[in-house]
Amino acid sequence: MPNDAAPAAREPRLRLGMVGGGRDAFIGAVHRIAARIDDQYELVAGCFSSNPEKALASAADLGVARAYTSFAEMALKEARRKDGIAAVAIVTPNHMHAPVAMQFLRRGIHVICDKPLTATLAEAKKLARAAEASGVIFALTHNYTGYPMIRQAKALIAAGELGEIRLVQVEYAQDWLTEPLEASGQKQADWRTDPARSGAGGSTGDIGTHAFNLAGFVTGLRLESLAADLQRFVPGRRVDDNGHVMLRYEGGARGMLWCSQVAPGNENALRLRVYGTRAGIEWAQEDPNYLWLAPLGQPKRLITRGGAGAGAEAARVTRVPPGHPEGYLEGFATIYAEVARAIIARKASAPMPDGVTFPGLREGLEGVAFVDACVRSSARNAAWVSLNL
Numbered sequence: 209m210p211n212d213a214a215p216a217a218r219e220p221r222l223r224l225g226m227v228g229g230g231r232d233a234f235i236g237a238v239h240r241i242a243a244r245i246d247d248q249y250e251l252v253a254g255c256f257s258s259n260p261e262k263a264l265a266s267a268a269d270l271g272v273a274r275a276y277t278s279f280a281e282m283a284l285k286e287a288r289r290k291d292g293i294a295a296v297a298i299v300t301p302n303h304m305h306a307p308v309a310m311q312f313l314r315r316g317i318h319v320i321c322d323k324p325l326t327a328t329l330a331e332a333k334k335l336a337r338a339a340e341a342s343g344v345i346f347a348l349t350h351n352y353t354g355y356p357m358i359r360q361a362k363a364l365i366a367a368g369e370l371g372e373i374r375l376v377q378v379e380y381a382q383d384w385l386t387e388p389l390e391a392s393g394q395k396q397a398d399w400r401t402d403p404a405r406s407g408a409g410g411s412t413g414d415i416g417t418h419a420f421n422l423a424g425f426v427t428g429l430r431l432e433s434l435a436a437d438l439q440r441f442v443p444g445r446r447v448d449d450n451g452h453v454m455l456r457y458e459g460g461a462r463g464m465l466w467c468s469q470v471a472p473g474n475e476n477a478l479r480l481r482v483y484g485t486r487a488g489i490e491w492a493q494e495d496p497n498y499l500w501l502a503p504l505g506q507p508k509r510l511i512t513r514g515g516a517g518a519g520a521e522a523a524r525v526t527r528v529p530p531g532h533p534e535g536y537l538e539g540f541a542t543i544y545a546e547v548a549r550a551i552i553a554r555k556a557s558a559p560m561p562d563g564v565t566f567p568g569l570r571e572g573l574e575g576v577a578f579v580d581a582c583v584r585s586s587a588r589n590a591a592w593v594s595l596n597l
Contacts, residue, residue: 219552221250225286225293225317227279227308228300230256230266232395235322236299239349240270242540243297245527248548253286253293255279279308287315294551295320295345301405302413303327306335313342318551320347320544324417324579325572327407329596332576336569345554347547348567348575350421352478354542355535356513356522357499361482361489362426363521364501370484376455376463377481378423380415381474385449388442403446409579410447412438415478416467416582417575421567422480423465424574429457431574436582437590441470453582456592496535524563543567573597 224243229236236256243249253274256266260277267275276282286292295318298308306326309319319339325348326332339346352358364370389397399405400414407413424430433456438448449470455463468474478493490500497513511517514530525542528534546566553560577595585593 222248222294222548222551223252223291224249225253225255225274225282225296226251227255227282227296227298228257228304229254229297230262231269233299234396238537238540239297239299239320239322239544241537242351243544245538245541246545246548248545249295252291253282255282280311283311283315283317287317292317294318295547298322301399302407303405306331309335309346310338313338313344313346316342316344318345318347318547320349320547321572323348323350323421323567323572324407324413324575325569326576327405327413329576329580332573336573339569345547345550346569346572347543347550348569348572349540349543350418350425350567350571350575351536351539351543352418352422352493353425353565353567354525354539354546355493355496356518356526357491357496357511358422358426359525360499360511360513360518360522361480361491362428363519364489365427365482365484369487369501370482370489371486373427373429373457373459373461373482373484375481375483376423376427376429376457376461377479377483378419378463379466379477379479380419380468381466381471381477382415382469383472383474385411385442385445385469386472388444390445401445401447406447407576407579408447408583410440410445411449411467411469412436412451412453412582413447413579415469416451416453416465417578419465419467419478419480420578421571421575422478423455423463423482424571425567426480427457427461427482429459429461431578431595432456432458433592433594434578434581434585435590435592436585438582438586448583448586451582451586454590493535496539497530497533521563 255276257263298321390401435454439450450468453465481490487503499511502508
């Protein structure tokens with residue numbers, strides 16, 4: 209017998225805009241790929257560069273018809289259109305995050321912003337107040353929180369499998385700035401080592417914020433104070449390229465964070481280890497589909513993404529069968545997919561779907577406050593300081 213019931217129509221794709229991310233930009237392409245992986249968005253508008261010619265040329269490259277040369281004009285005109293964008297992705301250098309976001313917040317357009325939230329703590333606080341007042345969804349793309357095994361680690365700790373958390377060890381090491389690459393004019397090195405565009409933190413702001421965010425996301429711990437020793441090993445460099453940070457968490461747990469962009473042999477070595485009274489866990493970003501669980505007095509257990517031992521928290525953000533690598537791009541895609549679910553629920557005046565989580569304003573503000581505290585502490589010979597929230 210034929211089935212007369214029509215299949216339920218899928219939700220229409222969310223119309224997405226982008227500011228930044230034009231020709232020769234690395235992170236813009238990452239965001240565009242991530243937004244399409246789960247087929248929840250359609251890129252329809254963009255101001256892809258502060259250079260008008262490059263902005264229009266980039267839009268032509270991408271086949272985006274609604275091309276703008278001013279992000280303020282884009283925010284204004286998109287808000288007035290019946291088919292205007294639902295959300296904007298901000299993929300500019302750090303110092304432009306706040307002014308761009310403010311234009312879209314004022315017009316009720318949801319924001320998906322690359323990290324860190326802003327270049328300065330004063331800007332971050334101002335932006336956070338504006339975003340909260342606007343009522344829009346504001347997401348920060350700390351993509352590593354989207355990895356299935358990170359979701360699994362978070363669930364294990366929340367369930368008490370590790371017992372009371374005592375120690376947190378997190379590190380993020382790279383080697384790409386071991387030499388003064390910025391002197392060659394290389395675009396990424398140029399702006400990331402310029403305090404006017406990146407903020408006062410170099411390695412701390414670029415990758416230290418990822419490490420700090422990941423530790424907090426997985427453990428649920430809130431930082432009480434820190435002591436930071438920052439270095440500028442490359443002569444003439446204006447921001448730190450290495451940092452050692454001692455962490456004191458509320459409740460008594462202790463941690464150590466190392467971030468470096470001058471560690472030869474390290475490409476993208478983000479690693480997290482957490483130890484409690486009952487067990488420990490270990491995860492490495494360059495081998496992201498595996499999580500080690502070490503119960504006290506028992507052999508270590510390997511939990512694989514999609515395989516034995518993985519729970520529902522990992523499964524809901526897993527896309528491919530076990531043994532097929534899933535990582536960096538999919539981590540970004542998870543953030544985009546979670547935000548899409550939140551936007552759709554908001555539009556329908558429905559509650560947030562179960563399990564949906566993504567970094568937002570609180571995490572963004574804490575990340576910028578972390579960098580600020582590291583710089584203040586190091587200037588005082590690694591004195592203990594609190595986050596200025």
